[in-house]
Amino acid sequence: MTQSVVVQVGQAGNQVGCRFWDLALREHAHVNKKGLYDEALSSFFRNVDSRRSDGRACGVGGRIQHLKARAVLVDMEEGVVNEILQGPLGEVFDSTQLLTDVSGSGNNWAVGHMTYGLAYREQIVDHLRKAAEHCDCLQCFFLIHSMGGGTGSGLGTRVLSLLEEEFPEVCRIVTSIYPSAEDDVITSPYNSVLAMRELTEHADCVLPVENQSLVDIVNKIKRMSHTGKPGSMIKRDSTIISGQGGLTRAEKPFDDMNNIVANLLLNITSSARFDGSLNMDLNEIAMNLVPFPRLHYLVPSLTPLYTLTDVSVPTRRLDQMFSDAFSKDHQLIRADPKHSLYLACALMVRGQVQVSDLRRNIERLKPSLPFVSWNQEGWKTGLCSVSPVGHSHSLLALANNTCVKPTFMELRERFTKLYRKKAHLHHYLHVDGMEQSCFSEAISSLSSLIEEYHHLDATKGKMMPDAPRLGIAR
């Protein structure tokens, strides 16, 4: 069994991270009835017996003593991290996992990446090494951060390149929260584009998430709960925005949106943690979904958003779940994959779903989904038998799809609007190590990425001839 380490950077990164740990504990409590520290738990938690003098963690198989998260928390201001430590989740972290400062990054990527990146390099590497040493077999680093600010975006991407340097063999899956167009941070386009370049160069996979999509999903669920229509009563604490049953009692603002992202991470790791008839490990995700090294942006979609209390008609509900996964309302960025080109798609199913259900739905949906000519059957499937809390089954779809192109183009436009006027540029250029070339290289990297997606889009709908086969001399 392998372990993963979560690295949460910046305000958003830590808030989402906090929700992740809460829901992870809830999920394991739901499944693990015997209180034994099993392989599944060990993928994200260490088991520490505080009475042991050597301070080493207990191996798998014994009773749960004291769970510690395999995490590193980084923030350049203390507010969020302190709040986590003072809350009920505080027990799950110890001081060797934290790195904080007081002044924050002022929404400036350069401050996060260059200033703090340099100042805290040793400490960051040290924390990461310690977390890695606690692992028997470290498979993956999950980095959670937002793109629009200064710390998450700047320092977060510095951490990403450190991860590549120090642990080149370990997979790096990054969950990035992209700012919406109406973001209140004026310099968010600069920060995002500067960060994008790092993501394209150093991440193995990126799961982009847009705030606006999360807001839309939350509103959709709230509307559903308030209709009071008969036959559409939602089961309590079955929604993907609910944190019910977790440790933290009081709901904070943004908790519901962050729960969605937390659920994304839980689902992506479910097959690596629990049993199933068709396992899908984390290293298989990059292998199957990334045909070319730079095109590693995977659009996530989660279904179902909630479970109705009416439990009849199970099969139709199952099929509906598959259909929903491809609808634009369920994507975590504002995109419509059905009308763009699929390079590859992964379906991670949880719960009592059989291979025949999976095959039936793939057959059913395939004709309406455009796939690139050389990957007509580009499906990667995984079946995990343990369903998430509150649902009998669920589906996470990860699509490597050209529908990210509009998102990136919009980002480029917003960047260009500011950059043309050189607005706020001096704040960045004043930072030691930051030069104009950083900006031009970043925008050029983004443009060439958009070009690559554009080339692929151009092949959509065209009948590409099969490559001529090798001839064999008779």
Added chain:
Amino acid sequence: MSVVTVQLGQCGNQVGQELFDVVCTDVREGPRKTYSAASCERFFYQTTHGDLTARAVLIDMEPKVINQSMTKAAKSGRWKYGDTSHFSQKQGSGNNWANGYCVHGPRHREVVEELVRREVERCDRLSGFMAMMSVAGGTGSGVGTYVTQCLRDIYPKSFILNHLTWPYGTGEVIVQNYNSVLTLAHLYQLSDAILVHENDTVHRICSQLLKIKHISFSDVNRVIAHQLGSVLQPALTADSHGVYSRNPLGELVSALTCHPEYKLLSVCTIPQMPNSSIAYSTFSWPGLLKHLRQMLISNSKMEEGIDWQVRPPSGSERTRSVTGGSFNASVANLLVLRGKDVYSAETGGFEDPTLYTSWLSAEEAFNLWKSPVPFNKYEKSATLVSNSQALLKPLDNMVAKAWNMFASRAYIHQYVKFGISEEDFLDNFTSLEQVISSYSELC
């Protein structure tokens, strides 16, 4: 003589566990002492406590499936796996053939060889090895190929049968076609015979013949185990002189894969029906054999929707152009009959020379094994193991898709990372095009 089974990867271990289960169940039904003894000796050994233990080595790069298989076996109460006959690591091969073949295989070579050696030493006489794996993933395919190579190096005189499960055409793993091409091209040089089950075919058997509504991988694996069991359980052969053959793998290989260009074997077993219907059905050998023969000729992988229009070409029509049609030409066939009145079965239909290529006589091309003992609840059952064009189309499709993907160089960087170059890919494509060409030209 005993067969040592090596189970590789998730599929290999899941199917292997079902196979031992089927064999063990078959052994226990009824007082057929010589049959049971022969079967037991072939697949199991007895520990000092009297437990039936499988002659198997379980290998996987991550532990979940092996744990499951060993637990399931032990739960049956009738047989188990050896406590130390398994090897796993913590992290899988990530669906990457190159990772399995170039990294995991060599890294764990010694441990695996030791485990196999222990099983071999437990056998009085070794009949050969059966390696069970899928071709779509990373461990079964990559590590499986590497292990087959090691077996070939260490035991050059033993027979090696590779049992492969081909994935659903519409994808379980996106790079499955690459992994399949790499596996098949390598195995063709190493293996004595390659016995193939396709998930698509077995799935159809489950839904249309067995009428299972919600088909799970267990159902699929059980059908594969049933078909494999009906080939490998003891039988009387032409060379065994009235007793159960002691060399099943050797006889299978010499019957079917006498030519190095033709090693792909397909299986079909009839009848296949829901357990509940078996008691109400009667079978006759003429009926069963007639259906099976037409299934062979028309390349129907199961007993449903058989095309009765297809006929073998008559003597004057035997030219290459005709074989482009729907007739399925055979290199060789092995028919295994089990059950009541087996000695009265008339198999002349399979000795028809028009079924076979011109360079083998019908006497050499057709082989018959019999056993009077009914297998797995069927009063009469017939299994045909065929070296024919049956797998030509699936193989061609697989190579075509892989080639298309290769033309755009998609995913190649993932393989290069672990040591397989574009040159290697090209070599493997060439080998398989050669196999496709050989099978296409059969007449």
